[in-house]
Amino acid sequence: MRIIRNFALFFMVLCTSLVNAQANAGGGIEMADRLKADGKIYVVVGVVLIILAGLILYLVRIDRKVSKMEKEIEAEKQEKIMKKTHIIALLVIAVAFGVILTSLSNNSTYASFKEATDHPSSTYHVVGKLDRSKAFQYDPHVNANLFTFYLVDKDGNERKVSLGKPEPDDFEKSDQIVVIGKANGNNEFTAADVLMKCPSKYTADSIPTQKQSSM
């Protein structure tokens, strides 16, 4: 019984901390928002609960068996018993499974501007190219935390993007841009962050231009 008690304890610490993590995350961090929105979170919670229930049931059963066997062992010590390590292994598998499932369902997805506009409450990564024909604006005299530019996504749709940060260094040189944020009502996109991919340096371009100037 001692084994069970202590395992239950360890298990509960593990569970509460994970649940705690989830509860905590509810506030600031996006965790399983999609699942929550779709109502699928109940499926996940259900599955996890079933696994937990199964494990606990299993533990109780094993414990009964063990205590039964313990008496027998007194008589014949060769009897093999369920090892603690096996229980741990099962626990590890259960937790690992849970970790993989939730961390995969938690994250945002890549999408187009159209998709983002269709689901204005969700956060997306949108990959696109800068529209250089339209000016990008950053005026620290108005607000140091606002930068706007126009981005064309892979489907060719264009949106005005507002970024809540100063203009990144060498923004105009960037080739491909990933904006992370949401669509808003005015057919615009508000980005919490941008990632820029600079064009590869492995081109012959840098040589001929230099050559012209030097010759």
Place this chain on the structure above:
Amino acid sequence: MNEVNYIGEQIGWQYAGNSFVFLSFVAALLASFSYFQSANSNELLNGPWKKLGRIAFSIHSFAVIGIMTTLFCMIFKHLYQYHYIWEYSNDAMPRRYTLACFWGGQEGSFLLWTFWNVVIGNVLMRTSKNWEAPVMTTMALVQVFLASMLLGFHTLGTTIGSNPFVLLRETPGFIGAPMFTNIDQPFDAIHYVTKLAKTAQGLNPLLQNYWMTIHPPTLFLGFASTVVPFAYAIAGLWKKKYGEWQLDALPWTFFGVMILGTGILMGGAWAYESLSFGGFWAWDPVENASLIPWLTFVGAGHVMIIYKARKNSALSTFVFPIITFTLVLYSTFLTRSGILGNTSVHAFTDLGMSGQLFIYLIFFILLSIILIAVNWKKIPRDQADENLWSREFWMFLGALVLLMSCIQMVVTTSIPVTSKIAGYLHDKLPVFGSALEKLSKQAPPIDRIGFYNKWQIPFVILVLLILSFGLFFKFKNTDMKQLWKQIMFPLAAAIVFCGISAWALKETNGFYITLLFMSWFAVCANFYYWIKNKKSNFLKAGASFAHVGFGLIMMGALISTSKKQVISRNTSHKSVKSIDESFSDETNIRIDQGDTLKMGDYYVTYTGKRKEGKNILYAIEYLSKDVDTKKYTPQFTLHPIIQLNPQMGNVAEPSTKHFLNKDIYTHITYADPNTLKDENPGGKYAMTRTNTVAIGDKMYSSRDTITLVSLDSHIDLKKYSLKESDIAVGAVLSITDSSHNTYRAEPIYIISGNEVGTIDDTVSKAGLKFTFSKIDPKTHKLDIGIAEAKLVAKDYIVMEAIIFPYINILWFGCLIMILGTTLAIRQRILKSREAKNSQVTANGTKA
């Protein structure tokens, strides 16, 4: 076609370099084969094969050092006709970054890794005794793969490896560039070599840092050392000696843990000090890629201790080192295949080696799996179940918790990989369409730092719990009453300390308080253990100190992150909240030159900037204000930098003021683009204001104080092409600007016959022009006109200032942990020797 003559090319280096590369590859192959034969042959042949293996490995070592010397000399001699040199160095770079250039590129960093393996291999060759042949087989095999990374060998339409000795004109992308094909008639010669110095790219400015000189070698030594326990594990499986290698591998494992840990922490310190991550750990995929193997490596060390003490958990002593080495390979694949390109700020660009890296990874994974599978039944299993109240049980549990935490990190960090695979399968497979499509659109977590913190804190709490109690448990079984008695004191101390610190920090989040308590507990318990059970013996402090250090690191990380305070709060301008709720006004603030803004408890002024080489140093002065007198007192000045780099873009480097209990981090997120160019006030001056002053009087411009020092009647008339009869008087002015710089100026007043004239003097640095327009003989007063340079607009910067409280706990913890691990290595080596000696004497007596 006529042979063209490329003037000035030094081809010899290429021949030398390539010969060494080829030699190193072949010698590694031979070494691996010879050692393999030696390990597999009978007593008669084992000696000669081993000898051959040693010779081959020595040749390999020589060749690797040869490659390094060649490359180093090439960098040193600025041979820009070679692509690697052209790409990673230029004339403008100081000599002290030569080493940084060396491993700035992929080829160089592979070379560094190879070099450390050579060093480790040579030590193993001399110390591993009976294990030499099987262990060195794996070592040499790893070297074969690493050496192949430098081959640059074209075959079957692909290239194996990337060679650092390729000429620029032979590099794909540059072939056929006009510079290399324009023949200067009539000599059939192409002069391109001398023209390259101008275009040489140079090391990325972010990497031109002293950290770049010490961080990569440390990290790579750490990576290289993971191969030792791996090689021993493989040797153990292969030679079916399942339980003898752990003792030899243990000191190496802790050595690796210490070095790799130091390397990772150096990376953190680098990021904190001079990169603009705004913290010491950003959960960047590349950072994770180095942390993950470290965690499993720590696990490996601990399961080996269990095995050594109790002959338990034999299987784990194989699994953990194998996982560790595989994860090192996987992280190499992640950071070098270009797959992280969209998600990480500092992954390497793809050099087309991803396929090769992948094969490398799969080869060692398969090798390990097959060897374990074959030996599955023979690996000794635990005879008896571990006792619940034993050290080995909790140590093992701790290793498992580390593994769990790794799984979470691996899964999330691998999202770019899984989405790529899912995308590929989606196109090829007819089934699971929607699920695969969903998976293929997976993006990394949006708030990465928050996401990882939430996930990892529970694991950290568990690890801290286990390592607080851990040492108080005894192997086999523990008297629990005794244990509770011992732990009562540190537990009480931890409760008191945690209470005080939580109260002082006004911490209310239960989750954080738990972590705070656990880290206090870990510190107190392990320190108490050292005093009580190890009698404060410094040399036996290994485990306790390492655990205390870990506790301190977690405490420092928790406090400095959760209580980090952004003080550059934008208050005076239009709020971005109106655009989006998620936008924050609290990060970046515009500050005009000369303005003083309140930031936290400080008042901050941007006083000006100066140029030093390619760096622009901005002077940000922090002042305090006396409540009663309303007077400002300067406290300290920080100099964040913007490095001008026309080739790769400008780079900003933060500046941090360190106090004992907090750090103030200041970073320029944006600077007025007009003023980033060379300073030029434009030569246009505003209206002249005239001041009537006597000698010793002060005048003021908008920024400066000007004093009329004296009159100067000894004017060099010829210099101003005046006539002998003219009378000229100069007014000597002393100008002090707001940054306390002093300038001199001397405008001149001339009487030439009946006419009066003036010669203006300008001080362009202060943007001032002075005119001496009149002398009043009665009052002895002069009229001095001051014109100020018209600036297009006031110079401004956009900055960010963050207070990190108690971050020194973290750095102190790092030092303690490194110290503890070093002591542990020492003890492990001693114990391993002792054990061997006792074995020898035991054998001796038997004989």
